Amino acid sequence: MASIPHPAGRVAARAGLVDRLDRTFRWWSFAPAVVLLFVLTIFPIVNLLRMAVSNVQFVDGRAVWSFAPGRNLQAMLGDPVLGAAVVNTAVFVVVAVALEMAIGIGLALLVARLDRGKGLVRTAMILPILVPPVAIGSMWKLMYNYDFGVFNQALTALGAMPVNWLGSTSVALTSVILVDVWHWVPFVFLILFAAVEGVPQDVIEAARIDGATSGQVTRRIILPLLAPAIGVALLFRGIFAFKAFDEVFLLTGGGPGTSTELVSLHLYKVFFEQNQLGYGAMLSLAIIAMIVAFLLVARRAGTALATTR
């Protein structure tokens, strides 16, 4: 008979459970995210520290660790490609982000002044942000093709010589930067456009009534009001340009030679083509430290700007 619980008992048990869930809600709502971040981000970084002073090799599918401090530092200092990768990445980030900011801001200011078609422009602009970067890579790989790509078709039609967009050491980095600009101008545009639309219209109207020209309104009123959004877009683009990997992996794989080798690509090769887990860990830690330092500086700069205003 005891196997059939009394209905009231079941209700009471259920109420007890709900009570307990209620009382501990604060804890169990937060715990999964903390555990996940701990296991998949903090723990791996601790492992990176361990790996950076070790020599890790796979024997029969199992990792074998041996303590070898200094070995990976030596590998890093003696890596001839790393220097080229750092220089390429610096050029890539600075040039691409500068172009993206300039074009994105200009476009946002332009579109905001239109009386129609805003929705259409925005829809078009979201496309590159949402499709797989790999698809963008293969798209441009086809367009850059020496024999039948659309660019060389246009050049030959105009009577010019075809360009080896991805295969020439002097052009490849520019071609890769161009793809990044195409990919990410829309992101800068979206952020800035939302900010421009948020500028109070009566301020602009008042300035117009006082006789300000549209150029003056843009320079003296709108742009200063956009400063925070410009800062955010710049921060995000700066860091995410540094992370660029997918398209470049597809377009050139770092070549020809080392002409488009970026730090992210190099890290991939060290880990998964050269199987140097220790050196890869060392490089990873250096990159993470750099990003954290950059974020701290950016935050200080941000608060300094906010207080001087």
Next chain:
Amino acid sequence: MTHGTSTALPFAGRERAIGLALLVLAVAVVVGPFVWIALQSFKRQIDILTGAWVFTPTLANYVDVLFSRRSDFAGNVTNSAIVAMASTVLVLVIGTLAAYSLHRFRWSRAISAAFLGWTLVFHMVPLLTLVGPWYVAFRELGLYDTLWALVITHVTINLPMTVWLMMAFFREIPHEIEEAALVDGCRPLQAFWRIALPLAAPGLIAAGILAFIFSWNEFSVALTLTSRETATVPVAVARFAQQYEVQHSQMAAASVVSTLPALLLMALGQRFVVRGLTLGAVK
């Protein structure tokens, strides 16, 4: 989010014509490559190689890519769909709960600052820096080359975005609504489930769409934690591009297929996506 047609700084006369022309050019530059690759995907390899502009469209590439026995692409699509769906559901549950907890309960400043600061750092760090240890750990756990590994990592990757987005949406709910419910005898759990969550539904949609798309698109982790059986769509597209003899027509068809979920979700929920992408930047 309908756009008013009024602007306090309208173009006049010739300025307007130049502005419109520039705009049409910008849209053409953005949309052009999509149209071009779509055209290539309906060409036979020979028409691509000759750069033909006039050609008889064919569906052969799509049939080849999706149904040929030599192609794994249908399996890749299935893998991507499973990973994207599972990781989206999980990150919505975990991320929304964490966001609500941080928003509603008085966690000390140190705890919430450490948590949010760390999610920001993790969001900014190149994933490839962590892929090495993930690879080693998943191999030792026997999870390497399983879809589980991808689901777990994709949940983690999308967690910062989800938490930040949901916190912003919870913050927009007037405090009084929840207070009133609690005063009327509503339990904290009910206040979350019956009041806060429905009111933050637009946030759930935005975060869900973005999480799905980012998981679907994710390449570097999928490249390193999967092999042939578990490869996702981006990995497959990259393989097409890297074969010794590039099959341009199939690569084009596979690329077009890979962009479809993003196009579809955008058509359905553009205003949520825009809100999600620009939130935080404007405030």
